[in-house]
Amino acid sequence: MTSKRSLIRRATAVAAAATAAVVLAACGGNGDGNGSGSAHDGHGSSASPSGSPSASAPARQGDHNAADAAFAQGMIPHHRQAVEMAGLAAARADSAEVKKLAEEVEKAQDPEIKTLSGWLTSWGEQVPATGEGHGGHTMSGMMTAEEMTQLAASSGKAFDTAFLQLMVKHHEGAVAMARTEQADGTYRPAKDMAAAIITSQSAEIARMNALLGRS
Template identity: 70%
Template sequence: MTARRSLIRRAAAVAAAATAAVVLAACGGNDSSTGHDGHDRTASPSAPASAKGEQNAADVAFAKGMIPHHRQAVEMAELAETRAQSAEVKKLAAEIKKAQDPEIKTLSGWLTSWGEDVPKEDESAEHGGHSMSGMMTPEEMDKLEKSSGKAFGTAFMEMMIKHHEGAIEMAKTEQSDGAYQPAKDMAGDIIASQSAEIERMNKLLGTS
């Protein structure tokens, strides 16, 4: 009788252990699968969603417009290095180039990260089928390139004032219509710095 009870107890224990092992394996597998799947579902789609949707059409238009606009300002500033007579004009031109070169790189980086095309080097004032405010015509650029000395300084500042006014107009549009905060911040910097440069050039021209 004792032997029989012992045998029954042993069999029951083995069965209980086997059942527990099955339950644990099932739970463990289910938890692992659910946890892994849950992680995949939440992490993967959210990454591109957070990378996108930060910019809108106004931000793209701002970047695509400001790149060729800045490039022309840099081209004008480079002419001043050899053609300007005034030290003040040369200094101003160097500051314009120093400020706008990095902005071109930043704007290009944004467009690339957004999956947008960066304007080509030869993109002109007719960018996107619309004349950009303040851009010099090829004739004006040719006239500037052929001038030197005091005449160059006067032409350079008169043209750059017009050019800056156009950039400020574009920057104000970005501030009111854009969604991408870094672009709106850059627009604010452009408005502040170029407004100050316009005032400076007007004083040098003796018109303020």
């Protein structure tokens, strides 16, 4: 009896061990399968997010073109000269309306110079040096050095007339540059600024022509 019981116990133990081995093998197989699947899925998931920025980064870097850079590089010295002209009005103008217009020009264009400079820096483009393009030979409507000297030497009503005449010409040049940006540029903020320049400076041209008795 003892011998038979021992044999039965051994057989039961062997069967239990075999069953356990099968279960463990099955679990191990599922675990490996899931692990492989998880690793594959994880790789796929991580590749997708990392792939998206790399695909979108060039679009962010390239959403400006040569026309946008030319607009910014041309408008900076153009605005600088307008601000310089406007700065003369406080001490030289006779008309309160001319002084007010000059203040508005300076208030509007000085911040735009900073914005345009910031764009060029972010694009890796050169920001025009102070005084660059001042000769009036490169941008539409720019005053020559001689015209600027004559304006600075005038005062009273003579200054008012010269200022208005020169600023009309200057604004017309800026509007032309802005229209080129709208037609050829791709950088949305620059195109929006161009639209604002066309609207505001066209209105100022009408005001100045009225002050000159042209309307």
